[in-house]
Amino acid sequence: MVVPLPSADPFYTWDGPLDDVAPGSVLDTRTMPYGFHDQDTPITSTQVLYRTTDQFDRPTTTVATILRPLLPGPAKLISYHMAYDALGSECDPSYTLTGNGTYSQAGTFEQGVITGYLASGYSVVVPDYEGPDLEWTIGRQSAYAALDGVRAAESVLGLPASTPVGLAGYSGGSVPTQWGAEVAPAYAPELNIVGAAAGGLPVNLAHNLPYVSGSKDWAGVIPALIVAYQRTYGLDTAAFLNPYGQQIVDTVSSQCINAFASHYPGLTDTEMLQGPYTSLLEIPGVVRAINDNIMGTAGTPQVPMLLAVGDVDGTGDSVMITADVEGLAHEYCERGVAVTYAQYDRLSHSDAFLPFQAQTAQFFTDRFAGAAPTDNCAAVGPGNALAPTPVP
Structure with a gap:
C-alpha cells in the first residue's frame, strides 16, 4: 500500500x-x-x-x-x-x-x-x-x-x-x-x-564530535547535528558555516542517516566553518545545545x-x-x-x-x-x- x-x-x-x-x-x-x-x-x-x-x-x-x-x-x-x-x-x-x-x-x-x-x-x-x-x-x-x-x-x-x-x-x-x-x-x-x-x-556529543570528525563512516553526522540544532535552538548557521558547510547542511536536511552518515568520508567540522572558528565546540550556541542534551542530567x-x-x-x-x-x-x-x-x-x-x-x-x-x-x-x-x- x-x-x-x-x-x-x-x-x-x-x-x-x-x-x-x-x-x-x-x-x-x-x-x-x-x-x-x-x-x-x-x-x-x-x-x-x-x-x-x-x-x-x-x-x-x-x-x-x-x-x-x-x-x-x-x-x-x-x-x-x-x-x-x-x-x-x-x-x-x-x-x-x-x-x-x-x-x-x-x-x-x-x-x-x-x-x-x-x-x-x-x-x-x-x-x-x-x-x-x-x-x-x-x-x-x-x-x-x-x-x-x-x-x-x-x-x-x-x-x-x-x-x-x-x-x-x-x-x-x-x-x-x-x-x-x-x-x-x-x-x-x-x-x-x-x-x-x-x-x-x-x-555527551561534545566528546563524539572530535571522535567522528575525519571519520570514514560517520563524519556525515556532523552536518546532520547542525540541522537538528538549527531546528530546535534556532542556530544562526550563517554566522559560522562557510559556503561548503552550508551546502552540505542543505543537502542532508531532508535525508535519513543511511544517506548521510558515510557519504562524506574524511569530513571534518573545520572544513565546514568560516574563520575565526576551527571547531564547532568554539561556537557558543552549539555548546549550549550540546550541554542541554547531556545524558544523566535530567533526573534519576x-x-x-x-x-x-x-x-x-x-x-x-x-x-x-x-x-x-x-x-x-x-x-x-x-x-x-x-x-x-x-x-x-x-x-x-x-x-x-x-x-x-x-x-x-x-x-x-x-x-x-x-x-x-x-x-x-x-x-x-x-x-x-x-x-x-x-x-x-
Missing part, C-alpha cells in the same frame, strides 16, 4: 488547540498495514496522533505505531524506539513500518526485533519521537514523545496504567529510552515502567537499566564513546539505580547491535517476570564525567 509522506499527509497535522489537552491524549487514529519494503504482511497496525511536549515544555503532537501481539496472553507493552536518526519525514517509523520508504539494513534488523516481540506476546508501540520537525538527538523532547506514546497506546489498547512497560532502543533509539527513564518519575509517574534497555548511547531513573556499548578501538564503537556510557552507568550506580553495564569489546557500533538485542530480550524476560533486579555496579569503572563543556 502506497501512502503519502508524513509531510504531505493530513493525518499528521492537528489544527485544534492543545494547551488544555493532557499529554498523551489521543487526537486521531487509523488502521494501517504493517509492511516490509513493499511486501505485505497479514499484520495491521493502529497509527495514533497524540499530544506531547517539546524540549521547551510547549504542547506539540506526533504519531506512533501500535502493534498488537501475535499470541494472546497477559498484557505487556514495549515502547520500541527505532534508530531512524532522521532529518526527513520519509524516515519516520510510522511511514517505513507500512512497507514504504527506501531500504535500510538497520531498519530491517529493527523491524525484525519488533516482530520478535510481537511473536513473544508483547504489544509494541513505536513512536515518531523526533516529532513533526525531525529534531534528532534532542533528549527531553524525545523522552516526552516516547512516554506520551505509551499513554496513547494504553488508551487505544484499553490497557490500564498498571500494565508493565519496557523502554528499548539502540543508537538514536537510546535517546528516548535513556531520557525517558530519567524524566518518567516526574513526567509520567503513573506508568508502570519495569525496565529500560539502551545501547550505543550518545551521552527509578527502574532497572541495561546500558551497553561497543569498544572497537579503545575509545569507542566508531561513533559512541565507551567511557561516556560507562560514566553514565557509574553515575546511576552511585545514585542507587540497578544498572547492568555491558561492554562489547572489539565490536563496532553496527556489530554491537545484535548482542545488545539478545541481552535486551533476556533483560526484559526477567523484568516482566518480576524477577529481583540485579546489577554489576561493583565492576563498573568511573568512566567519563557528565560535566558540561564551558561555553566559549
Whole structure:
C-alpha cells in the first residue's frame, strides 16, 4: 500500500488547540498495514496522533505505531524506539513500518526485533519521537514523545496504567529510552515502567564530535547535528558555516542517516566553518545545545537499566564513546539505580547491535517476570564525567 509522506499527509497535522489537552491524549487514529519494503504482511497496525511536549515544555503532537501481539496472553507493552536518526519525514517509523520508504539494513534488523516481540506476546508501540520537525538527538523532547506514546497506546489498547512497560532502543533509539527513564518519575509517574534497555548511547556529543570528525563512516553526522540544532535552538548557521558547510547542511536536511552518515568520508567540522572558528565546540550556541542534551542530567531513573556499548578501538564503537556510557552507568550506580553495564569489546557500533538485542530480550524476560533486579555496579569503572563543556 502506497501512502503519502508524513509531510504531505493530513493525518499528521492537528489544527485544534492543545494547551488544555493532557499529554498523551489521543487526537486521531487509523488502521494501517504493517509492511516490509513493499511486501505485505497479514499484520495491521493502529497509527495514533497524540499530544506531547517539546524540549521547551510547549504542547506539540506526533504519531506512533501500535502493534498488537501475535499470541494472546497477559498484557505487556514495549515502547520500541527505532534508530531512524532522521532529518526527513520519509524516515519516520510510522511511514517505513507500512512497507514504504527506501531500504535500510538497520531498519530491517529493527523491524525484525519488533516482530520478535510481537511473536513473544508483547504489544509494541513505536513512536515518531523526533516529532513533526525531525529534531534528532534532542533528549527531553524525545523522552516526552516516547512516554506520551505509551499513554496513547494504553488508551487505544484499553490497557490500564498498571500494565508493565519496557523502554528499548539502540543508537538514536537510546535517546528516548535513556531520557525517558530519567524524566518518567516526574513526567509520567503513573506508568508502570519495569525496565529500560539502551545501547550505543550518545551521552555527551561534545566528546563524539572530535571522535567522528575525519571519520570514514560517520563524519556525515556532523552536518546532520547542525540541522537538528538549527531546528530546535534556532542556530544562526550563517554566522559560522562557510559556503561548503552550508551546502552540505542543505543537502542532508531532508535525508535519513543511511544517506548521510558515510557519504562524506574524511569530513571534518573545520572544513565546514568560516574563520575565526576551527571547531564547532568554539561556537557558543552549539555548546549550549550540546550541554542541554547531556545524558544523566535530567533526573534519576527509578527502574532497572541495561546500558551497553561497543569498544572497537579503545575509545569507542566508531561513533559512541565507551567511557561516556560507562560514566553514565557509574553515575546511576552511585545514585542507587540497578544498572547492568555491558561492554562489547572489539565490536563496532553496527556489530554491537545484535548482542545488545539478545541481552535486551533476556533483560526484559526477567523484568516482566518480576524477577529481583540485579546489577554489576561493583565492576563498573568511573568512566567519563557528565560535566558540561564551558561555553566559549
